[in-house]
Each structure stands twice: as C-alpha cells, then as structure tokens.
Amino acid sequence: MKIKFLLMPSAIIISIVIIIWNVWPTWFNQDLDDSIATLKLNIKTEQAEVNKIKERKQNVTKLTNELQSDSGNKDLVFNYYPIIRKEEDVINKINHVAFGAGVFLTEIGVEYGKTDKKNTLEKILAISAKKENTNITDAEKALLTGTKVEKTPSFVTADINVYGDYAQIKNFLYSLYATGLLNNVQSFDIHKGEDANAGEEEASSNKLNANIKISFGYISKKKDKAIDLINESLFASGNFNFDELNEKRDLMSEKYPNSEIGERGIINPFAP
Amino acid sequence: MVDINLHKAAEKELRIKKSNSIFKSSTFISFSLLAIVLVIYGGTMLYQLSLENAKAELIQVKENELKSINEEAVNELVDFQERLDSTMDNLEKKSNPKDTVDAIERLIVKGVFLDSLVQDGDNGKIEMKAVSDSFKTAASQMLSLKKSDIFSDVRIIDSGRDDSGRVVFSLEADLKK
Numbered sequence: 001m002k003i004k005f006l007l008m009p010s011a012i013i014i015s016i017v018i019i020i021w022n023v024w025p026t027w028f029n030q031d032l033d034d035s036i037a038t039l040k041l042n043i044k045t046e047q048a049e050v051n052k053i054k055e056r057k058q059n060v061t062k063l064t065n066e067l068q069s070d071s072g073n074k075d076l077v078f079n080y081y082p083i084i085r086k087e088e089d090v091i092n093k094i095n096h097v098a099f100g101a102g103v104f105l106t107e108i109g110v111e112y113g114k115t116d117k118k119n120t121l122e123k124i125l126a127i128s129a130k131k132e133n134t135n136i137t138d139a140e141k142a143l144l145t146g147t148k149v150e151k152t153p154s155f156v157t158a159d160i161n162v163y164g165d166y167a168q169i170k171n172f173l174y175s176l177y178a179t180g181l182l183n184n185v186q187s188f189d190i191h192k193g194e195d196a197n198a199g200e201e202e203a204s205s206n207k208l209n210a211n212i213k214i215s216f217g218y219i220s221k222k223k224d225k226a227i228d229l230i231n232e233s234l235f236a237s238g239n240f241n242f243d244e245l246n247e248k249r250d251l252m253s254e255k256y257p258n259s260e261i262g263e264r265g266i267i268n269p270f271a272p
Numbered sequence: 273m274v275d276i277n278l279h280k281a282a283e284k285e286l287r288i289k290k291s292n293s294i295f296k297s298s299t300f301i302s303f304s305l306l307a308i309v310l311v312i313y314g315g316t317m318l319y320q321l322s323l324e325n326a327k328a329e330l331i332q333v334k335e336n337e338l339k340s341i342n343e344e345a346v347n348e349l350v351d352f353q354e355r356l357d358s359t360m361d362n363l364e365k366k367s368n369p370k371d372t373v374d375a376i377e378r379l380i381v382k383g384v385f386l387d388s389l390v391q392d393g394d395n396g397k398i399e400m401k402a403v404s405d406s407f408k409t410a411a412s413q414m415l416s417l418k419k420s421d422i423f424s425d426v427r428i429i430d431s432g433r434d435d436s437g438r439v440v441f442s443l444e445a446d447l448k449k
Contacts, residue, residue: 004298004299007302008298012305014309015306019312023309023312023316026316035320042327046331060341064349067352081355081358123394126365126367127362127365174368177366183362184366185393190390191388191389219355221348222350222354224350225343226341226347234350248360252359
C-alpha cells in the first residue's frame with residue numbers, strides 16, 4: 001500500500017527528469033550539435049547550399065554558352081592579357097609603334113622581371129594583387145584534397161631608347177600606352193641629346209632622346225579545384241558584365257600586328 | 273440492548289473503498305504518465321535520428337553536386353573573369369605618360385626651356401632640368417608647378433648659371449594620386 005503511495009510522485013519525478021534532462025535539450029538546446037533545433041538549422045543551411053550549388057552549376061552552363069557564342073570578347077581579353085610570354089610580339093609592336101610615330105628606335109632591352117616587396121605588381125603592371133577567397137565553408141574545405149596554388153602574373157620589361165623630335169616622342173609615348181597589350185609605362189626620361197649617327201646640322205636641331213621603361217604582363221591559365229572556385233561571385237549570375245569592357249574596347253584592341261616567322265631556311269647561315 | 277453505530281461502520285467501508293479507487297486510479301495515471309513521457313522520449317529520439325539521416329543525405333547530395341561540377345569549364349570562366357578584372361584594373365590605374373607631358377606643356381612659363389623631363393612611376397615623381405634667362409623666371413616656373421592640380425611638394429634640387437650665363441635649375445615634384 002505504501003509503495004502505491006510512492007508510485008505517483010516517483011512517476012512525476014521520473015517524467016520531469018526525463019523531460020528536463022533529455023527531451024527538452026534534445027528539442028531546443030542550440031548549443032548541442034545533435035539537438036533537433038541545431039539539426040533543423042543545419043538542414044536548412046545544407047539545403048540552401050545544395051540549392052546554391054545547383055543554381056551556380058546552371059550559371060556555369062549559361063556563362064560557358066555566353067562565352068562560346070560571343071568569342072570576340074574572349075579573344076580581346078586573351079590578346080590583351082596573354083597566357084604566355086610573348087616578347088617577340090612586344091618587340092614587334094614597339095617597332096611598329098616607333099615606325100608609326102616617326103621616331104628612330106635605337107635600342108630595346110628586354111628583362112624578365114620578378115616582383116618583390118619593393119617592385120610590386122601594383123607598381124610594375126598597375127594591377128592589384130588578388131584577394132583571398134574567404135567564402136569557402138569548413139565542409140567544403142574538408143573536401144579539398146590538394147593545396148590551392150594561386151597563380152601570379154609575370155611580366156617582361158622593355159627598356160627602350162628612341163630618338164626624334166618632341167611631337168614624335170610624345171606620339172610614341174601615347175601609342176605605347178595604347179599598344180593593345182597589358183602594359184604599364186614605369187618611367188620615361190626625355191632629354192636633349194645627339195644621335196651618334198646624325199650629322200652636325202641635325203644634332204643642333206630640336207631632336208630629343210628618350211628612354212622608356214615599360215612592362216608587359218602575362219599570366220598562365222587557372223587550374224584549381226572546382227570546389228575552390230564555385231563560390232566566386234562570378235557564378236552568382238548567369239551573365240558576364242561587359243559594360244566596362246565596351247567602354248575601354250579602343251584601348252584594348254590590337255592596332256599593330258603580331259610577329260610572324262616569314263621565310264625560313266638558308267644554305268649558309270653566316271652569309272650576309 | 274447493545275447499541276451498534278451502523279452509520280460509522282458504513283462510513284469506514286466507504287472510505288476504504290474510496291481510497292482503493294484512488295490507489296487504482298493513481299497507479300493508472302502514474303503508468304500512463306510514464307508511458308506518455310517514454311513515447312515522447314522515443315518519438316524525440318526517432319525524430320532526431322530522422323533529422324540526422326536527412327542531414328547526412330543532404331551532405332552527400334552536396335558532395336555529389338560539388339563533384340559533378342565541370343572543373344574545366346569553371347576554371348576557364350574564372351580565369352576569363354580574373355583576366356578581365358585585371359585588364360580593367362590596369363586600364364584604370366596605369367598612368368598615361370601623355371598626361372604628364374601635356375601638363376608640363378600647360379604649366380611651362382615663357383622664357384623657360386626644358387633640358388630633360390623624367391617621370392619615375394615607381395616613386396610617383398617627376399624631375400625636370402630647365403634653362404631660363406633669369407632666376408625670377410625659374411621662381412615663376414616653380415610657382416606654376418606648385419599651383420597645378422597634378423603635382424605636389426615641388427622642390428628645387430639645384431640652380432645656378434652655366435658657361436653662357438643662362439640660369440640652369442632642376443625641380444622635383446610628386447605626382448598627385
């Protein structure tokens with residue numbers, strides 16, 4: 001009979017204990033990783049990410065189609081900022097620019113440059129360093145198998161000496177600026193001087209010497225894991241924004257031909 | 273005659289019966305309560321398990337979606353966009369040497385002739401060596417550069433007369449960003 005008296009209070013206490021210690025936290029404690037509230041939140045997040053990835057995959061297809069259907073913009077960008085070093089084109093274009101401006105090209109020195117703390121890309125090529133992508137979640141990071149290697153732009157620097165009058169040199173400077181290759185005029189020095197080959201009469205005229213240091217950039221193609229790239233802001237939409245490109249198209253378009261091999265093969269390579 | 277209180281006896285019997293029914297109902301309620309709580313507990317566990325399974329399934333779906341991305345296409349597109357961004361960045365930031373030359377043309381004072389003009393893009397400054405007929409003109413030239421909107425911190429490096437008596441002076445100035 002006494003045990004029966006204890007049954008009800010015991011049942012109530014056990015019920016309360018089970019509810020307070022287990023059921024309630026399992027439902028509502030968001031600090032627990034496996035609580036229902038946390039799981040629901042996680043599911044919502046995961047579902048949103050799955051939807052985001054699906055949407056971005058669709059955008060990848062749309063963007064690929066856009067780029068394939070309008071290859072003009074692609075060619076323009078890849079010609080302006082090439083994949084490989086093209087010093088032969090650099091020399092050829094400088095020669096054409098000099099010819100067009102009417103200056104006498106006396107020297108082109110080419111250096112294969114490297115950036116350091118003092119000579120940053122900002123100074124040499126007038127482009128900003130790429131920002132680290134911080135949008136990758138931990139779950140996505142866990143899927144990464146390789147180490148991401150960020151490609152950095154490379155460049156060749158041309159040290160040019162020309163000889164001509166003021167208007168010609170000014171024209172040469174502007175034409176160099178708009179060569180149609182990613183470049184930056186780092187420095188120039190225009191001074192009165194004499195051409196060693198010029199006669200006295202010409203030397204006394206208003207001829208000037210100019211030394212110009214200009215760098216041309218290139219960067220190899222990207223080769224990263226798709227998971228590293230899918231969060232790029234590019235894939236948030238299904239179109240490229242070519243507004244700025246259209247505004248600056250003139251400065252990017254090629255005005256001078258690239259170098260060509262021409263005729264090859266000679267019996268005596270030392271014969272003039 | 274023996275006096276028997278029948279009323280009290282009946283009352284006692286009724287109390288015992290009542291207490292028995294309470295005991296019986298309290299047992300039922302207790303077990304019912306425990307059963308309900310256990311059902312809630314079991315239901316919670318099952319629901320939690322189903323949510324964990326749903327989460328695991330979604331993670332698997334996400335991994336599969338990520339693995340099925342066309343890596344070559346994504347690289348091609350990002351590469352193009354980065355090339356385009358760098359190109360626009362370069363076209364916006366790179367200095368046009370013609371701007372400096374045009375500015376000097378506008379700011380040169382009558383009676384001053386340049387011997388040399390140097391733009392050092394790395395350090396963002398220009399140096400000019402000039403010739404004038406007097407120190408007054410050299411000072412005017414300095415003031416002209418100071419009043420311009422593209423040069424700042426104009427400094428005189430050197431000034432003097434050459435063999436033919438002309439004033440030769442060198443100026444240095446920072447290019448405003």
